[in-house]
Amino acid sequence: MLIATWNVNSVRTRLSQIIDWINQFNPDILSLQETKVRDDSFPFEPFEKLGYSVEVYGQKSYNGVAIISKIKPENVKKGFYGCKDSDHNIETFLDQKRLITADINGIKIINVYVPNGSSLDSDKFEYKINWLNCLATFLDEQEKKGELICLMGDFNIAPSNLDIHDPKKYEGGIMASKIERKALNNVLEGRLIDSFRVFEQNTGHWSWWDYRNNAYELNKGWRIDHIYISKELSSNLKSCVMDSLTRANLRPSDHAPVMINLDLNNINVDFLENENDFFEI
DNA sequence: ATGGCAGAAGCATTCTGA
Numbered sequence: 001m002l003i004a005t006w007n008v009n010s011v012r013t014r015l016s017q018i019i020d021w022i023n024q025f026n027p028d029i030l031s032l033q034e035t036k037v038r039d040d041s042f043p044f045e046p047f048e049k050l051g052y053s054v055e056v057y058g059q060k061s062y063n064g065v066a067i068i069s070k071i072k073p074e075n076v077k078k079g080f081y082g083c084k085d086s087d088h089n090i091e092t093f094l095d096q097k098r099l100i101t102a103d104i105n106g107i108k109i110i111n112v113y114v115p116n117g118s119s120l121d122s123d124k125f126e127y128k129i130n131w132l133n134c135l136a137t138f139l140d141e142q143e144k145k146g147e148l149i150c151l152m153g154d155f156n157i158a159p160s161n162l163d164i165h166d167p168k169k170y171e172g173g174i175m176a177s178k179i180e181r182k183a184l185n186n187v188l189e190g191r192l193i194d195s196f197r198v199f200e201q202n203t204g205h206w207s208w209w210d211y212r213n214n215a216y217e218l219n220k221g222w223r224i225d226h227i228y229i230s231k232e233l234s235s236n237l238k239s240c241v242m243d244s245l246t247r248a249n250l251r252p253s254d255h256a257p258v259m260i261n262l263d264l265n266n267i268n269v270d271f272l273e274n275e276n277d278f279f280e281i
Numbered sequence: 282a283t284g285g286c287a288g289a290a291g292c293a294t295t296c297t298g299a
Binding site for chain 2 (some may be wrong): 009010013034036037060061062116117118154156174175208210211212213214215222224251253254
């Protein structure tokens with residue numbers, strides 16, 4: 001099963017590129033971020049013509065997420081739900097459409113567009129950290145239910161200095177601060193693994209390049225788009241690829257798609273009883 | 282320190298992104 005995530009920076013502007021990409025890679029699930037469109041204006045037809053179901057959670061101008069899936073998603077939910085931690089008031093996050101979840105093939109698909117945060121001293125940064133803390137609480141709830149999870153999207157965080165083209169210049173700043181990395185680790189909490197780092201431990205692999213200063217041509221990028229999966233799925237993970245060539249398109253998104261191949265033929269349904277088995281390969 | 286580039290809204294210019 002091919003699962004992909006892509007911040008497309010406007011689904012309507014990028015529509016033909018997205019359809020081309022689907023025809024090239026034939027994903028089973030494609031999570032989109034920054035769709036930048038109200039649900040009643042979303043271009044459903046081109047995706048449905050290719051046999052996909054489309055679940056959207058958008059708003060005018062900003063943000064917006066969508067799940068495009070060959071298998072019809074079940075239990076679709078929009079926005080945070082089930083967060084019992086009163087410190088993280090869910091209602092404060094309702095006006096920004098940044099999270100959509102669905103059950104597909106026995107896996108809880110969680111598609112996120114994490115706030116950018118602007119700069120460390122801004123109100124938006126506080127919002128980003130609070131949002132991530134609410135996401136951590138949300139994942140706690142999923143874990144209690146024993147869900148197998150695929151958490152993917154634009155996290156707007158480089159998890160380590162290996163994920164920045166110039167760490168000396170950017171370390172400690174937005175997307176590369178200790179506070180953000182701690183908040184991200186709190187979300188992952190040892191229960192989720194970074195699919196890309198299973199296969200590649202070196203620097204020099206990016207999912208985002210600034211539109212400015214010829215960043216793509218100079219390959220000055222960041223790795224801020226991620227696919228995290230439950231540890232219990234690690235033996236099913238066959239590959240993780242960032243399709244950097246997509247960034248070379250005419251009028252591209254500033255992000256490239258990230259995708260994983262999950263082989264679900266031998267899914268271990270007994271993982272709860274045998275939580276150490278998957279380490280023994 | 283700032284701007285640079287892009288998209289949406291809407292028609293000049295501002296807001297936002299990362």
